[in-house]
Amino acid sequence: MTRAELFQNIQQKESYLCVGLDTDIKKIPSHLLAAPDPIFEFNKIIIDATADLCVAYKPNIAFYEAQGPKGWESLEKTLAYIPKDIFTIADAKRGDIGNTSELYARTFFDYFNFDSVTVAPYMGADSVKPFLIKPDKWVILLALTSNPGSQDFQLISSENSKYLFEEVIQKSQQWATKEQLMYVIGATRTDYLQRVRALAPEHFFLVPGVGAQGGSLEEISRLGMNKQCGLLVNSARNIIYAGNGPDFAQQARQEARRMQQEMAEYLEKYLPV
Ligand SMILES: O=C(O)c1cc(=O)[nH]c(=O)n1[C@@H]1O[C@H](COP(=O)(O)O)[C@@H](O)[C@H]1O
DSSP, X not given: OOHHHHHHHHHHXXXXXXXXXXXXXXXXXXXXXXXSSHHHHHHHHHHHHHTTTOSEEEEBHHHHHTTTHHHHHHHHHHHHHSOTTSEEEEEEEEOOSHHHHHHHHIIIIIISOOSEEEEOOTTOHHHHGGGGSSXXXXXXXXXXXXXXXXXXXXXXXXXXXXBHHHHHHHHHTTTOOTTTEEEEEOGGGGGGHHHHHHHSTTOXXXXXXXXXXXXXXXXXXXXXXXXXXXXXXXEOHHHHTSOOSTTHHHHHHHHHHHHHHHHHHHHHHHSOO
């Protein structure tokens, strides 16, 4: 999917919501456990309940890997079930020496046919470039993450008083254009968002950390939106586990709808003209 297509979907749906499919077998409603593939069954119901309200789905690969071979099957079926006009993110946070990254790229782009994959930048150019070989596939590079530990390395500043995350954003723009590269900026880090936007004015950002981690959707939208919106705001637990009884799908839809309606308001208010 191109950046223009993504923006078109955002405008049509008045939404920049990414639903996180962090599907934990221990948290899904008990009545689904009798299904042959409970994780897929849960995802299918969540996708049916939210597909008209979001522009992206982000399965977190850890939740599938933890189930062994069955988990990979659930992931494959989930991917095939997601409507083709919705952007898909493999949240795998990979990156290794070149020949290994090439295989990770093959897994997520060729085998699963994801649109994008999250990548850790810290092994440098040769670990990221193998993910950039197809023009329609995206790398979403970790820049400033939402977790408290992001201050251990990402917020260390060098002699020229640049933070490590700023070095990541500047340097990586030599490796790919805004048509193939996004950055992860945690929703809990809005105090740095304007600084990040100044470094990458036209890029899309994947912003996780609203809801369960406490980030503010309005602050992200006010400080981070660019002319193509430039934001995919992820919420996982708050949507997919909004309820865990027989009406869990309606509850998930209600939470996704609440976020979409807020987003429609912020697109009206903050999208630069
Ligand atoms: O790359 C990510 O998606 C990610 C980066 C980050 O800085 N913080 C972060 O929470 N995430 C992911 O975003 C999701 C957040 O889930 P909730 O807190 O349940 O909405 C999880 O899948 C995390 O792994």
